[in-house]
Structures are given as C-alpha cells and as structure tokens.
Amino acid sequence: MKKIINDPATVAIQAxxxxxxxxxxxxxxxxxxxxxxxxxxxxxxxxxxVSGGGSxxxxxxxxxVGVGMLDAAVPGAVFTSPTPDQILEATQAADGGAxxxxxxxxxxxxxxxxxxxxxxxxxxGIEVTPVIIDDDVAVKDxxxxxxxxxxxxxxxxxxxxxxxxxxxxxxxxxxEISQRVVANVRTMGMALxxxxxPHSGEPSFTLADDExxxxxxxxxxxxxxxxxxxxxxxxxxxxxxSVVDDLPFERGARTLLxxxxxxxxxxxxxxxxxxxxxxxxxxxxxxxxxxxxxxxFTSLEMxxxxxxxxxxxxxxxxxxxxxxxxxxxxxxx
Amino acid sequence: MKKIINDPATVAIQAxxxxxxxxxxxxxxxxxxxxxxxxxxxxxxxxxxVSGGGSxxxxxxxxxVGVGMLDAAVPGAVFTSPTPDQILEATQAADGGAxxxxxxxxxxxxxxxxxxxxxxxxxxGIEVTPVIIDDDVAVKDxxxxxxxxxxxxxxxxxxxxxxxxxxxxxxxxxxEISQRVVANVRTMGMALxxxxxPHSGEPSFTLADDExxxxxxxxxxxxxxxxxxxxxxxxxxxxxxSVVDDLPFERGARTLLxxxxxxxxxxxxxxxxxxxxxxxxxxxxxxxxxxxxxxxFTSLEMxxxxxxxxxxxxxxxxxxxxxxxxxxxxxxx
Numbered sequence: 218m219k220k221i222i223n224d225p226a227t228v229a230i231q232a233x234x235x236x237x238x239x240x241x242x243x244x245x246x247x248x249x250x251x252x253x254x255x256x257x258x259x260x261x262x263x264x265x266x267v268s269g270g271g272s273x274x275x276x277x278x279x280x281x282v283g284v285g286m287l288d289a290a291v292p293g294a295v296f297t298s299p300t301p302d303q304i305l306e307a308t309q310a311a312d313g314g315a316x317x318x319x320x321x322x323x324x325x326x327x328x329x330x331x332x333x334x335x336x337x338x339x340x341x342g343i344e345v346t347p348v349i350i351d352d353d354v355a356v357k358d359x360x361x362x363x364x365x366x367x368x369x370x371x372x373x374x375x376x377x378x379x380x381x382x383x384x385x386x387x388x389x390x391x392x393e394i395s396q397r398v399v400a401n402v403r404t405m406g407m408a409l410x411x412x413x414x415p416h417s418g419e420p421s422f423t424l425a426d427d428e429x430x431x432x433x434x435x436x437x438x439x440x441x442x443x444x445x446x447x448x449x450x451x452x453x454x455x456x457x458x459s460v461v462d463d464l465p466f467e468r469g470a471r472t473l474l475x476x477x478x479x480x481x482x483x484x485x486x487x488x489x490x491x492x493x494x495x496x497x498x499x500x501x502x503x504x505x506x507x508x509x510x511x512x513x514f515t516s517l518e519m520x521x522x523x524x525x526x527x528x529x530x531x532x533x534x535x536x537x538x539x540x541x542x543x544x545x546x547x548x549x550x
Numbered sequence: 551m552k553k554i555i556n557d558p559a560t561v562a563i564q565a566x567x568x569x570x571x572x573x574x575x576x577x578x579x580x581x582x583x584x585x586x587x588x589x590x591x592x593x594x595x596x597x598x599x600v601s602g603g604g605s606x607x608x609x610x611x612x613x614x615v616g617v618g619m620l621d622a623a624v625p626g627a628v629f630t631s632p633t634p635d636q637i638l639e640a641t642q643a644a645d646g647g648a649x650x651x652x653x654x655x656x657x658x659x660x661x662x663x664x665x666x667x668x669x670x671x672x673x674x675g676i677e678v679t680p681v682i683i684d685d686d687v688a689v690k691d692x693x694x695x696x697x698x699x700x701x702x703x704x705x706x707x708x709x710x711x712x713x714x715x716x717x718x719x720x721x722x723x724x725x726e727i728s729q730r731v732v733a734n735v736r737t738m739g740m741a742l743x744x745x746x747x748p749h750s751g752e753p754s755f756t757l758a759d760d761e762x763x764x765x766x767x768x769x770x771x772x773x774x775x776x777x778x779x780x781x782x783x784x785x786x787x788x789x790x791x792s793v794v795d796d797l798p799f800e801r802g803a804r805t806l807l808x809x810x811x812x813x814x815x816x817x818x819x820x821x822x823x824x825x826x827x828x829x830x831x832x833x834x835x836x837x838x839x840x841x842x843x844x845x846x847f848t849s850l851e852m853x854x855x856x857x858x859x860x861x862x863x864x865x866x867x868x869x870x871x872x873x874x875x876x877x878x879x880x881x882x883x
Binding site: 219220221222223224228229231232233234235236238239240272273275276280295409410426429446448449450452480481482483484485486487488489490491492493495505508510512515517518520521522547548 | 552553554555556557561562564565566567568569571572573605606608609613628742743759762779781782783785813814815816817818819820821822823824825826828838841843845848850851853854855880881
C-alpha cells in the first residue's frame with residue numbers, strides 16, 4: 218500500500234485536522250466526535266443543511282461546508298458511516314431554529330444512522346427532514362445498498378439545496394427543491410483501477426491491465442460488468458447512454474453536465490471525457506447549459522470517472538449560479 | 551497503459567477542447583495553433599500575462615486563464631514545450647497595448663521557445679519582458695534544466711503577478727512583483743508512483759512497492775534520492791526541511807503554505823500532509839497566514855506531493871487575496 222499517511226487508524230482524523238487548519242476562515246472542525254460546521258454558523262432563522270458519510274470521498278462532504286451549501290458535514294471512518302451521536306451533535310451545532318435537512322446518500326448504514334440521529338434530534342426539539350439521493354443508474358441493489366446508490370449527483374444536489382436555504386426558503390420549500398434535484402439527476406461511473414482502504418491495505422478488487430469496471434460503486438463495489446478497456450468516446454457513450462435513457466433526458470433538455478474524477482484521474486482525462494460527452498449529447502439533442510469538471514466525489518486513489526446529468530429548469534439554474542463559498546467550491550462572491 | 555483517452559496523438563488537443571467547452575464564460579480556445587485566452591480579452595491598457603509549457607500538468611496553465619491571473623496560456627504536447635509560433639500568437643491575442651509579461655518555468659525548451667517568441671513579438675512592436683521561476687530546491691541541474699526547475703511555486707506566482715496586472719500596475723511594476731515572488735518561494739516534491747506519457751505508453755520510471763523518489767521532477771525525472779517509503783510526517787519533514795533551510799525561512803516569517811498533489815494523489819492525503827506541515831512549521835516558528843491544498847500542478851496520474859512555501863509581505867498578501875476568476879481558481883468575486 219503506497220499512501221502518504223502516518224497510520225491507517227488516524228488517516229480520517231488527521232486529514233480532517235488539515236481541512237480545519239487550511240480553511241479556518243470557512244469551517245470549524247470538531248474532533249470528538251468528528252464533524253465540520255460553518256465558521257460563521259449556526260445561522261439563526263435559516264434552514265440548516267447537514268450531510269455526511271464515510272471518509273475517503275474527499276472533498277465530499279466536508280469540502281462543501283460553507284456559505285451557500287452545507288452547514289455541517291459528518292465524516293465517518295474511511296468508507297464507514299458516521300455514528301448517530303456524531304450526526305446528532307453536528308445537527309445541533311448547525312441548527313439555527315428553522316429546521317434541519319439531512320441530505321443522505323442511499324447506503325444502508327448511512328440511512329439507518331441518519332434516521333436514528335434525526336429521531337434523537339427531534340426528541341430535543343429540532344425539526345429534521347431527510348432527503349435521500351439514489352442517482353446511480355448502474356445497479357438496482359448493491360453491496361451496501363437496498364435500491365440505487367447515491368453517487369455524483371450529490372454535488373449539484375448539495376449546491377442547489379444549500380442555495381435554496383441560503384435565499385431564505387422555509388423547511389418545506391428547501392425539501393421540495395432538494396427532492397426536485399433528486400428526481401432530475403442521473404449518474405453512472407466506471408473505474409480503471411481499484412482503491413485501497415488504509416486499514417485493509419489491499420486493493421478492493423483487481424482488474425487486469427486491459428480491463429475496466431463499468432457501473433462501479435464509490436467504494437469499489439461491483440458495477441454492471443467488467444469489460445475490455447475502450448476509448449474515451451466509447452466509455453462516455455456507455456455511461457451517458459445509460460444516463461440519458463434512464464430519466465429519460467429528452468431532446469431540447471437543458472442540463473448540467475458533471476464529469477467527476479474518482480480521485481486518481483488526472484484533469485487532462487476529465488476534460489477529454491467532458492469533450493466526448495459534449496459530442497455525445499449534441500448528437501442526442503441534449504443541451505448543456507452548465508458544467509462541472511473535476512475530482513469532486515472521489516474513492517480514495519481510484520482511477521475512473523462518473524458522469525452525471527441534471528435536468529435543469531430556470532429555478533434550478535438560478536440556484537446553481539448562486540454564490541457559494543466553501544473549501545471545494547467557490548463562485549460569485 | 552490505462553487512460554481515458556481516444557488516441558495518444560489527440561490527448562492534449564481534445565482536453566483543450568473540453569476546457570473551452572466547459573468554461574466558455576471564462577476562456578476562449580484557439581486550436582490552430584493551440585492556446586487559450588481570456589474570454590473578455592484582450593484588456594486594453596492592462597499589462598498582459600502569458601505562460602505555458604507542456605500539457606500533462608493540468609490545470610496548469612490553461613486553468614489559470616481568466617480575470618486576475620493569466621491573460622493567455624500556451625499548451626504544448628504532453629511534457630513538450632509549446633512552439634515559438636504558438637507563443638507568439640497567444641502573445642498577440644493577449645496584448646492590450648501595455649506590454650506583456652512572459653511567465654516562464656525554468657526548462658530549457660520553454661526558455662528557448664519563449665525567448666524566440668518574445669523576439670518575434672518585439673519585432674511586431676509588442677514589448678515583452680520574461681520572468682523565470684526556478685523554485686525547486688531538490689536539484690541544481692536536471693534532465694531538462696540548466697539550473698533549478700520551475701515547479702509548484704508557479705501557482706502563487708501566477709496569482710500574484712496576475713493580481714498586480716489586474717490592479718493596473720505598469721509593466722515594470724508587474725515584473726518587480728513577479729520577481730519578488732520568485733525570490734521568496736521555494737518548493738520540493740516527491741513521488742510514490744511514476745506517470746505514463748500517452749505517446750510512450752510506458753511508465754517514466756519504476757519504483758518498488760516500498761520505495762519513493764524524493765525531489766522528483768514534474769515529468770518524473772530523477773530527484774535527489776530513492777528511499778524506502780516513510781510516514782507522512784517524515785516525508786513532510788524531508789521536503790519542508792529542505793525548503794525552509796534553502797531560502798531560509800526565518801522564525802516569525804509569514805508564509806503561504808501550498809501542498810500540491812501530482813495528479814493521482816487523493817485529497818485526503820493532501821490534507822493529511824498539510825496537517826503534518828503545519829506541525830512542522832509551528833515547531834520552526836514559521837507562521838502560516840495563507841494556504842492552498844489541491845492538485846494544482848500535476849504530472850499526469852503520478853502519485854506524490856510537492857510542498858511550496860512563499861515568504862509573504864503585506865503587498866503580496868493583498869495580491870494573493872485579490873479576486874480571481876479562472877477555471878481552476880476562483881475567489882472573492
């Protein structure tokens with residue numbers, strides 16, 4: 218295992234400390250239990266947005282804490298759900314008295330632990346509404362999931378939900394917007410290489426030198442099929458074909474196109490894949506009006522990409538364009 | 551070779567097309583010859599800042615074109631200097647009548663080709679002043695260099711030089727600021743894994759499973775020594791020890807600390823290394839007042855990091871903090 222770490226047991230916490238030191242102007246880090254909150258929070262009278270999940274997906278979710286996105290994020294150990302008490306404390310720290318939305322990616326452990334935390338928070342008088350994302354079209358059920366997995370669509374979902382809360386929407390309205398994103402976003406991913414969880418020390422799976430995994434999960438869990446390595450154009454056609462057909466995205470649709478790297482993929486390949494995706498979508502008559510390209514939802518050092526497509530309306534565009542000021546996403550301010 | 555590409559011959563150009571499509575609001579891409587300019591440029595009466603070098607280092611340099619940073623960038627083939635005619639055309643496209651600064655990283659091919667382009671531009675009445683960065687403390691001469699290499703320090707150098715031009719400094723003042731950054735920034739890097747140039751198809755070097763290369767160059771060229779894999783704290787102490795001793799950075803110095811990923815390094819490791827670096831610098835009495843953490847100057851999919859330290863004064867801090875609006879760096883606007 219080749220990693221720049223000190224000890225597998227302290228990877229998540231030392232990285233979290235680094236985030237807190239590097240971005241002290243934006244976030245405040247709590248170590249026991251681990252969570253991040255907005256440096257200027259809680260914001261009284263604003264609906265608070267809280268998310269989280271296992272570490273190893275950086276900048277998800279702590280990198281999205283700040284103005285216009287998340288109020289708090291709760292990192293578990295690598296690829297392990299955060300505990301209910303962690304989520305509860307983060308929820309309390311984020312609460313500004315106008316209710317809290319839990320943005321939960323559809324993995325069994327996360328669903329259960331956020332649910333328990335919500336019950337505990339409700340018992341203390343904090344109104345909590347969960348919204349669940351399950352945007353991965355690759356597989357129906359999976360190693361860690363009943364139903365579809367929550368994957369790359371989480372990034373525009375965080376952004377748009379956070380912007381709705383930032384403009385002063387009440388809890389019900391924020392939840393409606395958040396659910397609208399879930400209903401309109403679809404994603405599929407692939408990998409060239411596995412990732413290695415620090416405390417395991419072994420790759421999560423093996424792929425031959427001429428193989429790739431289509432429909433990969435963000436923990437390296439199996440996807441749809443293992444096939445021979447193909448060209449970027451072919452890879453993109455496979456991923457986007459499934460994505461476009463699933464919703465489906467119609468001719469004339471105005472979309473956000475998001476090409477995400479899995480952590481070990483260099484930016485030159487992400488932009489190349491984005492270029493292929495634009496050609497593919499132009500042929501299908503799907504319009505791209507907003508874009509995101511980068512390593513935003515990773516699986517440690519795995520090489521691969523996911524492609525997300527979000528069907529936009531005027532309101533979603535306005536919320537996507539709204540100011541955001543977080544460690545991993547900054548715009549318009 | 552596992553890469554998401556179509557053809558080794560078209561990697562750089564298809565990625566460039568992707569950048570142009572994804573960021574049409576910020577940059578305009580020219581394909582023959584390849585260069586990027588600000589979408590709203592040239593800015594009349596402003597000193598123009600132009601840089602470039604081989605592709606494979608994304609987001610360097612095209613990702614830094616935009617308001618408050620570079621006016622144009624010239625990408626060569628992967629790890630290959632851009633040609634003089636490319637640089638000349640980019641210089642002409644960026645020129646706003648107040649002179650042009652060529653920001654050149656110290657590699658022999660880049661130095662020669664930027665020099666030739668500057669002569670051609672001067673012959674056409676454009677005043678060009680080159681500034682050269684050579685911030686790598688690892689080795690004196692190297693495979694591609696007479697003298698030290700230009701590495702991670704280029705990122706704050708681009709930012710601060712661009713901000714000086716954006717506030718309206720004249721050519722002489724912009725050059726003075728730019729040279730001040732060069733005089734005050736030092737960097738050293740290391741790698742866990744090699745990278746593979748697409749048209750070669752083979753890794754640039756080999757490392758055993760328990761080895762790393764200290765002082766690596768950004769093309770995978772040899773550094774100081776090949777040693778056994780060590781902890782993050784030890785790696786950081788080796789890199790930063792050399793950096794701090796070189797300038798030297800004194801007790802009480804106010805610095806920008808930049809932990810850069812080589813392309814295949816996940817963000818969790820970069821923040822962990824950043825945390826180690828803060829501990830190291832605190833022990834040396836060096837203050838960190840500004841920070842940057844991410845994959846900003848890469849070597850394709852190489853896993854590794856570089857650490858840069860920039861000695862700041864009030865003016866450099868003000869210029870670092872100034873608004874910037876580019877594909878790869880956005881703040882304060």
